[in-house]
Amino acid sequence: MDISISDFNKIRQKAGKKIIMMPDNVQALSNEVKEKKLMLEQQMLSQSIPIPVYFAPFNKNLEHIINDITSTPIQNNVQNKTALGQLLLSVNANGYHITVDGQNGVANKNSKVSTIQGEFVPNPFAMQQLESGGDSNILPLILITANLKTFGIINDYPLNADTAVLMALIEIFSKLHTTVSTTPKYRLGFLLSDSGLLLNFQGSKKWIEMDDSLALRVIKY
Structure with missing residues (x-):
């Protein structure tokens, strides 16, 4: 729900992979929110994306990880804007390493359409x-x-x-x-x-x- 087109463009230039967790109940989203997500979808389909993008269904464990890495005891403190604050943030932040089993992802040239x-x-x-x-x-x-x-x-x-x-x-x-x-x-x-x-x-x-x-x-x- 937090990602915008601008966010996505910044991430695709820096990250090695990207995971997007879907909302718990997509059908309950307002038309305005759906429209924004469809615009993001069109943007993703209209450009070459050098990194794999994974879409995950809503999952409590994944939600916990997202909340864990996006909030720290000093995240809302004014010290975040200083060099010391950034150093403390990097030390206190929780790090996760995500791995994917199997071969490297390649474009599927033989996809079947019903x-x-x-x-x-x-x-x-x-x-x-x-x-x-x-x-x-x-x-x-x-x-x-x-x-x-x-x-x-x-x-x-x-x-x-x-x-x-x-x-x-x-x-x-x-x-x-x-x-x-x-x-x-x-x-x-x-x-x-x-x-x-x-x-x-x-x-x-x-x-x-x-x-x-x-x-x-x-x-x-």
Whole structure:
């Protein structure tokens, strides 16, 4: 809660690693505080950070360490501003050494982004095309997409409204497909991918790279 963009920029230039402990109840934070943390998040994603940054869930032991190293008997004394005060502070302060097991951290170039896709079966119009030697894959495709918000400092899962709308549309169109007269003469596809605006729509990007070119060519909307 104490870190600002300015603090982060100073720390990243001097520290070897950084640990950020999350608040006990993120959902209870005010909108103003959340907005500040999201600004910090954007700043962190928009620059190259030479040190590892760890995000820890709220932990009583870690909170004790943080309180221990940020408060000393003379911290609030005016002597802190003198050379003697600084010397006493360095002697009285508690020191902690944090180690991380395993290999050195490297960028993960093979990260997996979850993508869920589905499509309604061809309607009777498409089936007639198939019987006459046609291919349902050449029918124009309407692709309805949404992005999950599961990555970030603050994950407001109840605010995945676009995903909820996608689920509602699937239910509505599934009812339309039960009646011939209301069945659309299009392929209806649904794509739910992780990592939206925050990570430059990496889920959609991965899907485009993996999908066959024919499906992309027949996308009408």
